[in-house]
Amino acid sequence: MFKRLNQVAKIFVHKKQDLIQLDVSSIPLHVAIIMDGNGRWAKNRGLPRIAGHKEGMNAVKKVTRAASEIGIKVLTLYAFSTENWKRPQEEIQFLMKLPSDFFDTFVPELVEKNIRVMSIGEIDPLPLHTKEALTRACEQTKQNTGMVLNFALNYGSQDEICKAVQQIAQDVEQKKLHPKDISRDTIEDYLMTHHLPDVDLLIRTSGEKRISNFLLWQIAYSELIFSEILWPDVSEEIFMAMILEYQNRHRRFGGL
Numbered sequence: 001m002f003k004r005l006n007q008v009a010k011i012f013v014h015k016k017q018d019l020i021q022l023d024v025s026s027i028p029l030h031v032a033i034i035m036d037g038n039g040r041w042a043k044n045r046g047l048p049r050i051a052g053h054k055e056g057m058n059a060v061k062k063v064t065r066a067a068s069e070i071g072i073k074v075l076t077l078y079a080f081s082t083e084n085w086k087r088p089q090e091e092i093q094f095l096m097k098l099p100s101d102f103f104d105t106f107v108p109e110l111v112e113k114n115i116r117v118m119s120i121g122e123i124d125p126l127p128l129h130t131k132e133a134l135t136r137a138c139e140q141t142k143q144n145t146g147m148v149l150n151f152a153l154n155y156g157s158q159d160e161i162c163k164a165v166q167q168i169a170q171d172v173e174q175k176k177l178h179p180k181d182i183s184r185d186t187i188e189d190y191l192m193t194h195h196l197p198d199v200d201l202l203i204r205t206s207g208e209k210r211i212s213n214f215l216l217w218q219i220a221y222s223e224l225i226f227s228e229i230l231w232p233d234v235s236e237e238i239f240m241a242m243i244l245e246y247q248n249r250h251r252r253f254g255g256l
């Protein structure tokens with residue numbers, strides 16, 4: 001399902017006067033992003049935090065377009081963590097409206113670009129209108145065979161691993177599984193990402209150098225890029241430059 005492209009063509013991207021040259025044969029299959037810095041972006045402009053989240057959604061659209069264009073197969077975005085419930089009520093309410101905003105303004109383009117929306121995380125505790133927007137986005141794009149745009153919503157990796165262990169224990173109890181047959185592959189089958197390829201590249205914006213409970217198991221062999229750029233300032237070109245950075249590291253180690 002997620003085969004690597006085997007083309008020798010290059011993709012050229014204009015970055016002011018520079019030209020970014022990407023190697024189509026080593027595009028990461030799965031890129032995951034911690035979209036940090038929305039609050040700081042707003043604060044720097046004397047705007048409320050929610051203005052940063054709104055601009056952050058525009059960056060989501062730009063990066064989605066760029067990722068799909070260069071042939072990334074899965075883009076996983078950390079939109080709302082299990083810890084984000086600690087934020088002010090007003091901010092949470094605003095964040096919970098973003099999936100339906102996104103749906104109204106972007107689903108036609110996703111359909112046109114053959115992009116499929118999926119999600120990981122505990123959906124049940126989300127407000128009904130948020131769940132409905134997410135379900136509709138997934139439904140309306142489910143025939144699409146291009147890039148998977150995977151939103152991590154109310155996601156926490158330690159909770160994900162706990163749930164996997166509970167399910168494994170239950171299957172052992174019901175004799176569906178023998179303890180000695182539990183391998184790394186078995187554990188992967190019980191994670192929320194069981195249907196997705198390995199994460200090749202994890203990006204975190206805004207200068208924080210932490211993983212913050214995102215995809216702990218899945219990033220075992222990923223390249224990590226920590227960028228100082230605030231998420232709302234990420235453009236198509238900046239994203240392409242991050243992919244180039246990935247390729248430059250990969251060329252050094254890939255052949256060994």
Ligand code: V07
Pocket residue numbers: 035038053054056057060078079080095096098099100102103117133134137151153231
């Ligand atoms: C959210 C915008 C990006 C910056 C970081 C946090 C704020 C897109 C979505 C979304 C989620 C599901 C869906 C369609 C769109 C979203 C939340 C926050 C909660 F089906 N951006 N975005 N959801 N931010």
